[in-house]
Amino acid sequence: xxxxxxVVLVADAVSLEYPLTxxxxxxxxxxxxxxxAGVSLQLRRGETLALVGESGSGKSTxxxxxxxLQTPTSGSIEVAGDNLAQLSSGQLRAKRRNIQLILQDxxxxxxxxxxxxxxxxxxxxxxxxxxxxGKSRTEAVAELMATxxxxxxxxxxxxxxxxxxxxxxxxxxxxxxxxxxIIIADEPVSALDVSIQAQIINLMLDxxxxxxxxxxxxxxxxxxxxxxxxxxxxxxxxxxxxxGPAAAIYASPQHPYTLQLLAAVPSRDRDRSQQPxxxxxxxxxxxxxxxxxxxxxxxxxxxxxxxxxxxxxxDTGAGHEVACHFPGSDSAxxxxxxxxx
Amino acid sequence: xxxxxxxxVHDLAVDFHTRDGVVRAVDGVxxxxxxxETVAILGESGSGKSVxxxxxxxxxxxxxxxxxxxxxxxxxxxxxxxxxxxxxxxxxVEIGMIFQDALSALNPVLSVGEQxxxxxxxxxxxxxxxARNAAIEVMQRVxxxxxxxxxxxxxxxxxxxxxxxxxxAMMIALQPKLLxxxxxxTALDVTVQAQILALLAQIQTETNMGLLLITxxxxxxxxxxxxxxxxxxxxxxxxxxxxAVLDQPAHPYTAALLRAVPSMTERVDxxxxxxxxxxxxxxxxxxxxxxxxxxxxxxxxxxHPGPDLDLVKSDRQARCWFAQxxxxxxxx
Numbered sequence: 139x140x141x142x143x144x145v146v147l148v149a150d151a152v153s154l155e156y157p158l159t160x161x162x163x164x165x166x167x168x169x170x171x172x173x174x175a176g177v178s179l180q181l182r183r184g185e186t187l188a189l190v191g192e193s194g195s196g197k198s199t200x201x202x203x204x205x206x207l208q209t210p211t212s213g214s215i216e217v218a219g220d221n222l223a224q225l226s227s228g229q230l231r232a233k234r235r236n237i238q239l240i241l242q243d244x245x246x247x248x249x250x251x252x253x254x255x256x257x258x259x260x261x262x263x264x265x266x267x268x269x270x271x272g273k274s275r276t277e278a279v280a281e282l283m284a285t286x287x288x289x290x291x292x293x294x295x296x297x298x299x300x301x302x303x304x305x306x307x308x309x310x311x312x313x314x315x316x317x318x319x320i321i322i323a324d325e326p327v328s329a330l331d332v333s334i335q336a337q338i339i340n341l342m343l344d345x346x347x348x349x350x351x352x353x354x355x356x357x358x359x360x361x362x363x364x365x366x367x368x369x370x371x372x373x374x375x376x377x378x379x380x381x382g383p384a385a386a387i388y389a390s391p392q393h394p395y396t397l398q399l400l401a402a403v404p405s406r407d408r409d410r411s412q413q414p415x416x417x418x419x420x421x422x423x424x425x426x427x428x429x430x431x432x433x434x435x436x437x438x439x440x441x442x443x444x445x446x447x448x449x450x451x452x453d454t455g456a457g458h459e460v461a462c463h464f465p466g467s468d469s470a471x472x473x474x475x476x477x478x479x
Numbered sequence: 480x481x482x483x484x485x486x487x488v489h490d491l492a493v494d495f496h497t498r499d500g501v502v503r504a505v506d507g508v509x510x511x512x513x514x515x516e517t518v519a520i521l522g523e524s525g526s527g528k529s530v531x532x533x534x535x536x537x538x539x540x541x542x543x544x545x546x547x548x549x550x551x552x553x554x555x556x557x558x559x560x561x562x563x564x565x566x567x568x569x570x571x572v573e574i575g576m577i578f579q580d581a582l583s584a585l586n587p588v589l590s591v592g593e594q595x596x597x598x599x600x601x602x603x604x605x606x607x608x609x610a611r612n613a614a615i616e617v618m619q620r621v622x623x624x625x626x627x628x629x630x631x632x633x634x635x636x637x638x639x640x641x642x643x644x645x646x647x648a649m650m651i652a653l654q655p656k657l658l659x660x661x662x663x664x665t666a667l668d669v670t671v672q673a674q675i676l677a678l679l680a681q682i683q684t685e686t687n688m689g690l691l692l693i694t695x696x697x698x699x700x701x702x703x704x705x706x707x708x709x710x711x712x713x714x715x716x717x718x719x720x721x722x723a724v725l726d727q728p729a730h731p732y733t734a735a736l737l738r739a740v741p742s743m744t745e746r747v748d749x750x751x752x753x754x755x756x757x758x759x760x761x762x763x764x765x766x767x768x769x770x771x772x773x774x775x776x777x778x779x780x781x782x783h784p785g786p787d788l789d790l791v792k793s794d795r796q797a798r799c800w801f802a803q804x805x806x807x808x809x810x811x
Contacts, residue, residue: 192668193639301756302524331523331695336739336752343749358668361741365750388743402673403743404698406725 146352147181147237147320152203152213173199175376176213181320186346186353188367188384190360190399196376201322201356205237206230217320235265238313242325244305248297254308255279255293261315268316282311286341303334310341314349324356339366360403364388369457372396375432378451382458392454392465394437431463439464483555484511485689486535486657491549493530496542502760504530504544506713509788512657515687519694519704519721523736525757527713528693532659535691536576537566553657572602575650579662581642585634591645592618592630598652613652621648621678640671644678651682661693676703697740701725709733712758712768715788719795729797729806731773767799775801 155170174196181187189197202208204215206222215222217233225233241247248257259279262269270278280290286307297305306326313321326342327335339362345351357363363370364384371381372393380393391397431449434440443463451461493505505527512518522528533539535551537558551558553573558566570576578584586594595617596610605613611630618626621644634642643663650658660679664672680703683690692703700707704721709730717730728734738751755772758764764771770780777800785798791806799805 192670303756331757332697332736332739333523333753334756336741336750337754339741339750340752359741360669361743364743364746365741385746398670400743402669404669404672404676404696404702405743406697406701406737406740 144182145180146183146218147204147354148216149177149179149200149204150214150216152177152200152210152215154199154203154208155211172376174203174210177373177376177378178213179371179378179381181352181354183319183352184346184350185368186355186366188355188357188363188370189373190357190363190370191373192358192399194375195373197356197373198324199376200373201239201324201354204354205239205322206234207239231264235261235268235316236318237320237322238316238318240306240309240313240321240323240326242328244302244309244329247309248305250297253294253296254283254288257297257308258282258311258315261312265316278315279311282314285314285345286311287337301334302330303337306330306338307341310338310345314345317349319350320352320354322354322356325358326355327362328357328359335362342366360400372399377432377461378459379433379462380458380460381451382460383456386456386458390467392458392460392467393433393462394439394464395433397467398436431461482513484552485514485516485554486512486691487552487555488531488535489550489552491531491534491551492547493527493534493539493544494547495544499761503547503763504713504760505534508549508708508710508715510708510715510718512689512691514656514689515683516706517683517690517692517704519692519700519707520710521694521697521700521707521736522710523695523757525712525760526710528710529661531710532576532661532691532693536574536659537561537570538576568602571598571650571655572653573655574657574659575653575655576659576661577643577646577650577663579665581639581646582634584646585642587634590631590633591637592632595645595649595652598649602653614648617648617652618645620651620682621645623648638671639667640675643667643671643675647675647678647682651686651688654686655688657689657691659691659693662695663692664699665694665696672699679703697725697737709736712764713760714768714798716769716785716799717795717797718788723795727806729791729795729802730799731775731801731805732769733797734805735772735774775805777801 152174153172153176154174155172157167158169158171159165160168177200189200191197203210209223217237220233222230255276259275262275262278269275280293283290283293288304288307288311297308300308327338330338343366346353355366367384369382370384370387371378372395374395380387380396387396391400430445430447434444449461449463451459453459454465489509491505491508492503495502495504508531510518520528520531534546546559553569558569592611592614595614599605599610599613615626615630623629623641623644637645664675667675676699679690682688694700700721707718707721707724708715709717709732711732717724717728717733724733725737728737735753739753741750753772758768766781766783767785770776773780779800786800788796788798789802791797791802
């Protein structure tokens with residue numbers, strides 16, 4: 139068990155709901171969409187926690203909640219022991235310097251009219267006291283550029299003069315400026331070519347060690363996650379359905395959804411053309427329902443129990459948690475019966 | 480090699496005429512696709528793989544792009560140089576193409592059923608009712624649940640995977656002999672990707688259609704393709720049987736790319752990456768265009784381009800002076 143002071147970020151039963159309304163003049167709330175539903179997690183010092191799941195699973199929304207860009211409808215988020223919701227705006231600003239964001243798209247997340255000096259140095263305008271003692275802003279920016287493997291002589295260039303991989307380095311340099319201890323990275327290598335992706339992952343691993351960073355790493359790429367994550371939380375429709383040490387989840391996934399995800403990754407060692415007519419599950423577009431397990435319409439093991447009672451996350455041992463009535467690595471990897479009606 | 484291949488591309492070169500000068504995006508690409516066969520073109524961004532596909536389909540943005548050399552044959556008939564009107568009859572009917580982004584490839588103000596029916600009305604002169612039934616039938620074939628009810632739905636009412644199915648339905652409607660798929664599953668979740676790939680493989684077995692698959696994903700190549708080409712900086716640097724190339728690459732770029740792909744099964748301390756970055760097409764590199772990033776490069780590599788695609792062993796070609804060494808290095 140981790141010591142209490144080892145935990146740098148805590149989410150406790152965090153939910154985010156978007157109201158569904160009807161009518162233009164007299165607006166009436168007719169329901170709510172739960173983008174994130176009752177998520178609890180902890181991030182420990184120096185570890186990488188990966189949030190994985192498909193699009194719409196709520197992983198990016200959760201990342202935005204963790205960094206305080208959105209306020210949860212219920213539940214709380216604590217950074218180094220302080221509840222974000224209870225801080226004044228000044229305190230919140232001071233807190234935010236400890237937690238920084240790296241985004242997916244290095245083409246749209248950098249202002250094309252700003253030079254690198256302005257982009258990477260901008261955080262120092264707001265947090266002047268974080269400028270290293272006795273250094274000018276230019277010196278600090280040049281140092282950051284060197285840290286992420288960019289030539290400091292290019293300090294007055296604009297983002298369009300750089301390739302995708304170099305732009306992602308610019309984004310990382312900007313995130314490092316205020317010497318944060320937590321970095322939330324939302325699909326940081328998804329837009330990059332394979333040969334460049336490996337460079338950026340290696341850079342992030344180096345920085346984690348040299349700067350004592352903790353990462354929340356949001357990704358849909360299970361092979362990338364395999365290389366970087368210490369712990370993994372698998373999300374499905376706003377909930378964590380399985381969480382635990384990365385090695386345990388890859389070695390023996392317990393939730394049917396995790397099994398399906400892992401089985402679906404195209405593999406260099408498999409030849410689909412040799413096995414035509416594979417069973418397929420075609421899922422209706424909107425399988426959401428208020429009760430029961432939200433995954434049951436895609437699950438080969440689902441029973442009446444799954445339609446009636448939503449399974450809660452429970453520990454199967456060694457911190458490996460799963461929310462399923464019938465967990466296990468056996469049989470259900472690819473359900474071959476017809477999709478649920 | 481006696482039968483006429485379905486598609487034969489011979490020594491294709493495509494130039495882009497830009498303000499900053501002429502950029503050669505594709506240089507000397509040759510390959511064949513046989514009926515029922517899947518050929519993959521693997522490459523990173525800027526390698527010229529999509530431009531090659533667009534040239535085959537005859538949908539290059541021209542200007543600025545221009546086919547400056549080479550020929551394209553469909554069942555022995557030369558496509559290059561055909562007037563636009565005759566090309567239109569080939570596109571859609573004999574060659575279909577699906578893209579990564581189905582949402583922008585579909586008409587947002589026309590129901591998906593009408594868009595598919597239009598293929599039958601436009602190309603086969605079917606009547607309204609007949610086309611509607613044919614469209615519903617092909618929607619069922621690509622396994623869209625409730626095809627009849629969803630005929631009148633618009634593209635935005637479908638999920639990404641369903642939209643990709645609709646585009647596939649539209650493209651196989653006229654039973655083309657060749658389907659070109661340009662990153663067909665890149666925007667999709669892995670579980671949906673697996674379904675779409677299985678669907679394509681199934682359609683192929685049923686119709687004996689040739690498939691030219693453009694992708695950056697080695698896993699997709701391994702699962703789908705019988706033969707593959709690896710492109711770098713506009714050139715084919717290696718080609719051969721997909722299984723053999725993936726198991727034992729002969730070009731240093733292919734080898735480095737394979738090493739850089741993160742593994743699902745084991746965790747490594749440090750991912751082997753390829754140093755440097757792809758060349759800027761406006762500043763061609765003298766000699767072999769991969770040599771600045773290559774770990775086996777010698778001085779000759781900066782002075783002479785790689786040899787013409789040489790037969791390294793049976794059914795394998797690689798454009799590298801040291802292909803034999805790379806190949807035997809991988810064996811150990």
